[in-house]
Structures are given as C-alpha cells and as structure tokens.
Amino acid sequence: MKSGSSSVRDIKIEPMTLKDLDRVLEIESRSYGNPWSRGAFVCELTDNTYAHYYVAKLDDLIVGYVGMWVILEEAHITNIAVDPDYRRMGIGQHMLETMFEKAREFGATRMTLEVRVSNVTAQNLYKKLGFAERGIRKGYYTDTNEDAIIMWKDDLGPQKPEAERIKWMV
Numbered sequence: 001m002k003s004g005s006s007s008v009r010d011i012k013i014e015p016m017t018l019k020d021l022d023r024v025l026e027i028e029s030r031s032y033g034n035p036w037s038r039g040a041f042v043c044e045l046t047d048n049t050y051a052h053y054y055v056a057k058l059d060d061l062i063v064g065y066v067g068m069w070v071i072l073e074e075a076h077i078t079n080i081a082v083d084p085d086y087r088r089m090g091i092g093q094h095m096l097e098t099m100f101e102k103a104r105e106f107g108a109t110r111m112t113l114e115v116r117v118s119n120v121t122a123q124n125l126y127k128k129l130g131f132a133e134r135g136i137r138k139g140y141y142t143d144t145n146e147d148a149i150i151m152w153k154d155d156l157g158p159q160k161p162e163a164e165r166i167k168w169m170v
C-alpha cells in the first residue's frame with residue numbers, strides 16, 4: 001500500500017457526510033469521464049431515505065467511497081470508486097464486502113448493479129465477489145450510449161433477526 005506498511009486491515013469504513021464531498025469529488029473526477037456533480041451527492045446524502053453512502057479512510061485520508069440504495073430486500077450499488085493512487089490493494093473489495101454486511105443489516109437478501117460493457121476491471125471485481133451477469137441495458141450510459149451489463153448477487157448471506165434489523169433501520 002502507498003503508505004508503506006499499511007494494509008486493508010487499516011481501512012475504516014464510515015458513513016459519508018457533506019464534509020467529505022471535496023475529497024469524494026476529487027476521486028470521482030479522477031475515476032469517471034462523466035463524474036457525478038456535487039449536487040447529485042448532496043441529494044443522495046440529504047434527500048434520499050433509501051441511500052446509504054460510505055467512505056473508506058486510511059489514517060484520516062479518504063481513499064474510496066461506495067453508495068447503495070436499499071429498498072425492501074434489494075440493495076442496488078449506485079457508485080463505487082477508489083483513488084487511482086490506492087487501487088489494486090483490496091480497498092474496492094473490502095468496501096463491497098462491507099456493503100454486503102450492511103445491506104443484510106438493512107434487510108436486503110440480494111444485490112444488483114450496472115457496469116459498463118468496457119469496464120472489465122470492475123466486472124472482474126464483481127465476479128470475484130459472486131455477482132453474475134443477468135442482462136444488458138442498451139444505451140444505458142447516455143454520455144457514450146454504451147450498454148450496461150446488469151449483475152446480481154443473489155445470496156448476501158443470512159439476514160439479521162427482525163429485532164436486530166429494526167434497530168439498525170431507525
């Protein structure tokens with residue numbers, strides 16, 4: 001890892017706050033040709049009750065982030081990115097595995113996402129973690145008219161007992 005002896009065990013996953021957005025937007029613009037705007041993140045953090053966003057911190061530096069919507073038993077990954085300087089170190093995998101756990105706590109049993117046909121890197125990550133291709137959304141990405149592969153992971157593991165879930169959902 002860039003900071004010498006650090007490992008993925010040193011990564012802390014914390015809820016994203018508005019204060020994190022300068023750094024999140026920096027990573028977002030280095031990660032995507034068509035990055036989300038600040039307004040899009042603000043809306044997710046303040047207006048969308050289904051949305052759950054987290055940052056991955058190494059020491060105090062945000063090195064990645066991930067977001068999902070949880071609606072009843074389905075979790076939908078909406079965004080995931082790792083700072084290019086910290087990629088290929090297990091952070092993306094660690095963030096997603098943490099989302100499996102959190103999605104279960106919120107009551108989800110399965111998880112879905114869309115990925116660009118050309119984004120083989122991300123597809124490898126998702127396949128490694130048990131996602132399978134289930135379909136194509138033609139021209140889903142309006143910037144380039146690229147198709148999206150729809151992926152699903154059917155088994156997020158056992159759900160928490162009802163009482164535990166309710167405690168997490170309040």
Ligand SMILES: CC(C)(COP(=O)(O)OP(=O)(O)OC[C@H]1O[C@@H](n2cnc3c(N)ncnc32)[C@H](O)[C@@H]1OP(=O)(O)O)[C@@H](O)C(=O)NCCC(=O)NCCS
Pocket residue numbers: 031032080081082083086087088089090091092093094114115116119120121122124125126128
């Ligand atoms: C996709 C992304 C989040 C992966 O994050 P990461 O922290 O670098 O990934 P990890 O180190 O956890 O890698 C886990 C697995 O993903 C796959 N993977 C990651 N980077 C890869 C690469 N450059 N080439 C091929 N496979 C890769 C591998 O299967 C890897 O497992 P392995 O190390 O045992 O081979 C990161 O590349 C990124 O931010 N990309 C830009 C944004 C993006 O495309 N997001 C997804 C939108 S759908």
